[in-house]
Amino acid sequence: MSDLMPGSAALPRPPAPAFVFDLDGTLVDSVYQHVVSWQEALAEAGIPLATWRIHRKIGMSGGLFVKGVQRETGIALDAEQVERLQDAHGRHYAARVAEVQPLPGAPELLRHLTAVGIKWTIATSGRRTGAEPMLAKLGAPADLPMVTRDEVARAKPDPDLFLAGAAKLGVDPSNVVVVGDSIWDLLAARRAGSLGVGLLSGGYGQDELERAHAFRVYEEPGDLLTHIDELGVRGA
Template structure:
């Protein structure tokens, strides 16, 4: 890597830095039930991480039921209200804050790119002890299309002033991996969102780790070069 190139990390939020996937699943279930649609939890979980529009379109296709614009607004409203009520249960994933702090210490830029709306993302970022106004945060409100389109990660790289090809996308879902592939970025999968290693690898992940703490222990495997991670062999006497 030349001196004029800068490596950067682009993080998904839910299931990647914070343990919030299942709160979102419950919130979506309550939101769908508010308009009379009942779906199994696992069907909802498989689509967490997609843009809200594609998420709803996919789930509603499975029910075969048409919905009105007013019902869609109702679903989105109830989801936001329910997730807000469950936010007190959300915790940072192991090693999440430590990973971000280490990248900052090493001078490696990072950003958060989430399919969630800014209002929800602000509250979730606060769980990490971070101020959404003080960090590079790209949400659904900032782009035309969310995941699995590449727009969020492209916008995050642009926000940092780095090339997308020099960026590492870190996410927990196949939608993150697909978006990274379409953006032509290297992607790393985490198991902390509920997807299996095989699914993430098949979707394009270069490496898969348990959670942020596991990634922190293996930063050298994803190209981070720093004295702390390099072995020096003693010269033979």
């Protein structure tokens, strides 16, 4: 039986939301590989910084990460030293890429979205060289319109990555669900005009993610998949 009142016209159904995912700590379990890689890069440069302070900056662009390090340590670095530091992080992380695996439920979540006709992509503040090997591990198509740090002027917490992801999907940012694991993801999502959803799999607490305006917080991708209806995604 129809739920419409007699004489009423059916309203046009709004489009289903598209999804733009962060990568590290959101779809793949790589946060601590990044933490250790930054720790080793900083040690090479003779910069002492506690591991927990490094973790709090994961999700930022490399440039903002280094600015935060300089602020906290009081050590000034010139442009050449900054570039060497970022290159050293990339080198150490590349040696650990083989260790990185998808977070529980991530491939299944992406397959489900594809099966029910939901557009999705990945937007990461990592470089393409580090991000591309993750696509095969996630079962994502090689031609996925992924956005990486190489393609935008500014990374998180600026909105550029998520705006570019929405553009590649051909959708308005206001109809995008951004899924991330850090407060930097959620700040960038809000600035993009998108709905932010948080995951605990990157190490941030639920209260922190909610204070950064996460609409919902789930444990990891598999938990999000279990509750996917809460985000307006219907079955096939």
